[in-house]
Amino acid sequence: MSDERNKQAARPPRGGRGPMGGGPFGGPVEKPKDFKGSVSKLVKYISVYKISIILAMLFAAGSAVFFIVGPKRLGNITTDIFTGYSAKLRGTGGIDFTKIGKALIVLLILYIASSVFNFVQGYIMSGVTQKVTYRLRTEISTKINRMPMNYFETKTHGEVLSRVTNDVDTLSQSLNQSITTVITAITQIIGITIMMITISGRMTIVAVLTLPVSSLLIAFIMKKSQKYFKSQQEYLGHVNGQVEEVYSGHNIVKAFNGEKQVIEEFEKSNSTLYGSAWKSQFLSGMMMPIMGFVGNIGYVAVAILGGYLTIKKTIEVGDIQSFIQYVRSFNQPISQIAQISTQLQQTAAAAERVFEFLEEEEEDQTVPNPVNPEIVESRVEFKNVKFGYNPDKIVINNFSAEIEKGQKIAIVGPTGAGKTTMVKLLMRFYDVNSGEILIDGHNIKDFNRGELRKMFGMVLQDTWLFNGSIMENIRYGKEDATDEEVIAAAKAAHAHHFISTLPDGYQMVLNEEASNVSQGQKQLLTIARAILADPKILILDEATSSVDTRTEVRIQKAMDNLMKGRTSFIIAHRLSTIKDADLILVMKDGDIVEQGSHEELLKKQGFYAGLYNSQFEETA
Incomplete structure (x- = not known):
């Protein structure tokens, strides 16, 4: 069980309130810096x-x-x-x-x-x-x-x-x-x-004298119980973290017969939690009886003194009753x-x-005199782009490339080469440290961010679908689309057939994690959503890496429909899927080390050829 998960789980949940557990909403009180x-x-x-x-x-x-x-x-x-x-x-x-x-x-x-x-x-x-x-x-x-x-x-x-x-x-x-x-x-x-x-001034002095006594006793108990509450919160986090971890990986535990080990770990954490919990609860539970005991002593003293003062005709009988009520009410505020x-x-x-x-x-959402995206086509140029998530750690060193309208561009390279980073820069999720990214000769910084991103359509490896009907999920790409347009997009994405076989068809509601459809079907739905949005530039990031071969063929056909007439950037590990790309950019350590068509790069017998041959050998 990871320490990091335990640390996160150890953060007390907001909600329940235990005696002396810290803040009124549970857990130790977090103090502000200022x-x-x-x-x-x-x-x-x-x-x-x-x-x-x-x-x-x-x-x-x-x-x-x-x-x-x-x-x-x-x-x-x-x-x-x-x-x-x-x-x-x-x-x-x-x-x-x-x-x-x-x-x-x-x-x-x-x-x-x-x-x-x-x-x-x-x-x-x-x-x-x-x-x-x-x-x-x-x-x-x-x-x-x-x-x-x-x-x-x-x-x-x-x-x-x-x-x-x-x-x-x-x-x-x-x-x-x-x-x-x-x-x-x-x-x-x-x-x-x-x-x-x-x-009565004298009765007031007697009543007030009981307050420091109860305060000192409570402070002593709080000091003793605080370490147990801290331990309780810590091990409550361990127990919660373990339960969460085992539940999310329950099939793995079953597969490797790890039930005994899991139970032993849980018993150990649970026993420690039990030990600290009962001590903390016992000590905190003593506070009210102690306050009540000291308060009762005060009432007795007030009653005796009040009786004496009544005999002396200093106060009336009813004043004793009023005073005792005031003493009882005095402790509450x-x-x-x-x-x-x-x-x-x-x-x-x-x-x-x-x-x-x-x-x-915040990001600057708008710029003075922005470029009108309607007049822009989809010619893209990277000019001496340099970028690092941290200024002292540059991941893109000197990236330059020219992409014509309608071309299919594949970006390949080993993990960490900077492939996805280039896409993030293109959509201005990040700004370059130096250099320029141009669309039809216009710097992307001269567009309003929202209008720039409307020009792009994305299909990612990690599909994102929300809790709603299939129709609503596809329509997310174009909110004013008609039902007919949604269905046409689904047909172009080769998704219409499987949607039609579902219990409620396009009106079937996807659950929270869209687990009532397969991974390949999710991917087809995201492609349909991108087709409906009709973007000028398309980005496909490992869109087929988590599906089987047969589904990959269907998704590939759907993506071919999607890419027709559009400038497309394809990030892929499976080099066999990008053979027909107009231009392949081969990245290594943040730089383009090779570029050309599939055949041209193989003839060079360089870095790309090595990547391709190694995958071919693995497949063989």
Whole structure:
């Protein structure tokens, strides 16, 4: 099992939330490189919705205020009941139920108002966060189309997708919770502290003294449990990585009778995961009982002191009840602020990653006074082209070639010679370091990128089909094509017959990986798509390398139809498939070492002849 796969798998999944597992969305909290900078960018970004956010904050504060007043009113009711009952026992009066009834109605109104305010702020913030999420995803989606190919070739698919999914989701949930939670928590702490002091300063001191005790105990447990959580996340990654690897290669495991070895490896990782998981869960599970124990000690102390102060006539009986409710409510906002401080770290980290992506360097999509592609034919010239993916590592040294309109050009050479790189340069996925690539005498840098790429049609070794009907997949080459045009393209690609035999024909939906059609059939569909697009220049990159001989013959016929009258570039390892090419460019170490027709190159008895003869010998 590869270490790299384990490292990638070890990254904790976003979603599940375990006690003390780090951030609120699972896994260790990723800290931002520039917390202040990230937060300031985020604040500036969401300032568009500042009116809605201010309203939400006001409603959140209002909800907290109404909630804080409640216990005091309830304490007054308790005092009235106690006083009335005591008077009744002495025979000097009784309980004033009318007064108590009115007080209960006021109390009910306060709690309803608190709930309504809380509902309104939740509604407003949900709308704001979803608008921010929508805007971010839209900007990321459009940004992707403007970014250079180099970015995607230096990043994994998971890294890019993480920006669109995990990071934006983290921002969405954090914004929805953190802003109003902070306002509510601060309002509650200030309000509850004031209410407790108005009841009794001495009781307030006793209640507050329990906080550092529980905080120290929790900090001690967190320090002890953190190493187990780290181990748990690491070995969870090992287990997930192993399951993913074995599942994707299950047929190989079966073929080589590797079940026993796989089970032994899994048991080893799973046992380590079990050991660290139960320790981390046990330690984190101790926090609530400890907090409850310390809190109960505080309640006992408050009750004893409150009873003493009541006897001394310093406070009323109902004040004890109100105070205990305030103490219980006081701990909650403090815990919320502690959680929010962790959450803000993750929010800033997610914002940093999203804004970092949005600020990545972009390709120039348009140019001043672009060449009109309609007036251009398809004569291509490479003039002293020099290129390297890194400036210090040149892969194309000095490439020059002239291709006339309608010619079939084959590019051959060993792996790493630079064949596919030439195609990427032609379509401006990358720009040359020096030299020029011309189409009908016009530098390709003088075209708008989108218009330049419309001139090309590509059929690659790795077929790309999306989850949709066969008709939709072929029509991807020309979105306004009629059904008749799609069918005509399929016939030209020799795909119509097999499509007609499928259960739903052209309306059959291809699944996620198009596994309900064969590799050769996929290739025919991509050829049909290229035929429908009717490009001026065609690029075929190892289009028949992964199919059997019979299918290759059919694909070759389809490609012959596709190449008629078009300038075509064919990258091939099987040299037998490009014998009829008008010009063969033989590449080695980034240079054209030979060029000519098949017969001319064989007569030279050079590098091409050596490649061809070696393949012939292998076939023999």
